[in-house]
Amino acid sequence: MRNDVRALRLSGGLSQAELAGAMGVSRQTVNAIETGRYSPSLTLAVRLARYFERTVEEVFHVDCD
Amino acid sequence: MSTATDGARGRWGVPLTGVVLGAAMCVASGLNGRWGLGLAMLGIMVAYGALLLLFGGREPVAMLAREDGDERQRAIQARASHISFNLLAVFVVGGFVVDLARGGDGMPWAVIAAVGGGAYIATVAVLSRRG
Structure with a gap:
C-alpha cells in the first residue's frame, strides 16, 4: 500500500524516531510503513492521518484496480 | 504507563528466566549424576541470555527478549x-x-x-x- 508518510514527516521536519515516539511505535515500524513493507492497522493509520491533519485516504493509497 | 522498572524488567526478564531454567536443568541433570550435561545446558542458556543483553539494541534480538512491542x-x-x-x-x-x-x-x-x-x-x- 502506497503512502505519503515519509513526505509528510519530512515536510514537518520530523525524524523517524520522533514520529515513532509520537505514535507509540518503534522507529523500525515507521520505516517499514514508509517503505511499504508493512501496512498499519486501521487504528494506527487513523492516528497517523490525524497527526498530519489529513484524512486516511489522503495519506494511504490503496490500489483496488 | 511505562516506567524505568518496566523497562528493566523487559530487558532482563527473558535472559534471567533463561538462566533460571538453565540452572533448573543443570540441577535436574546433576541429581542423576550427569553434571557435565547439566553444566552444558546451563552454559547454553547463559550464552543465550548474554546474547539477548549484548545485542538487545537490534530489533530482532530485542523482539526475542521481550513479549511486548508495537x-x-x-x-x-x-x-x-x-x-x-x-x-x-x-x-x-x-x-x-x-x-x-x-x-x-x-x-x-x-x-x-x-x-x-x-x-x-x-x-x-x-x-x-x-x-
Missing part, C-alpha cells in the same frame, strides 16, 4: 510462532512415524503431538468466539 512487532511474533508451530508439527509427526517404523510405540512423540494439537484446537475455538 503492532508490527506483535504481528511478526504471531507469524513467527505460526511458522515455528508448523515446522515443529512436521518434525513431531515425522518423529512419530519413524519411531513406529523402528518398532517403537510412538512415545513421546504422540504425547507432544496430542498436546500441540489439543492446544491448537482449543485456541482456535476460544479465539473464534472472541472474534
Whole structure:
C-alpha cells in the first residue's frame, strides 16, 4: 500500500524516531510503513492521518484496480 | 504507563528466566549424576541470555527478549510462532512415524503431538468466539 508518510514527516521536519515516539511505535515500524513493507492497522493509520491533519485516504493509497 | 522498572524488567526478564531454567536443568541433570550435561545446558542458556543483553539494541534480538512491542512487532511474533508451530508439527509427526517404523510405540512423540494439537484446537475455538 502506497503512502505519503515519509513526505509528510519530512515536510514537518520530523525524524523517524520522533514520529515513532509520537505514535507509540518503534522507529523500525515507521520505516517499514514508509517503505511499504508493512501496512498499519486501521487504528494506527487513523492516528497517523490525524497527526498530519489529513484524512486516511489522503495519506494511504490503496490500489483496488 | 511505562516506567524505568518496566523497562528493566523487559530487558532482563527473558535472559534471567533463561538462566533460571538453565540452572533448573543443570540441577535436574546433576541429581542423576550427569553434571557435565547439566553444566552444558546451563552454559547454553547463559550464552543465550548474554546474547539477548549484548545485542538487545537490534530489533530482532530485542523482539526475542521481550513479549511486548508495537503492532508490527506483535504481528511478526504471531507469524513467527505460526511458522515455528508448523515446522515443529512436521518434525513431531515425522518423529512419530519413524519411531513406529523402528518398532517403537510412538512415545513421546504422540504425547507432544496430542498436546500441540489439543492446544491448537482449543485456541482456535476460544479465539473464534472472541472474534
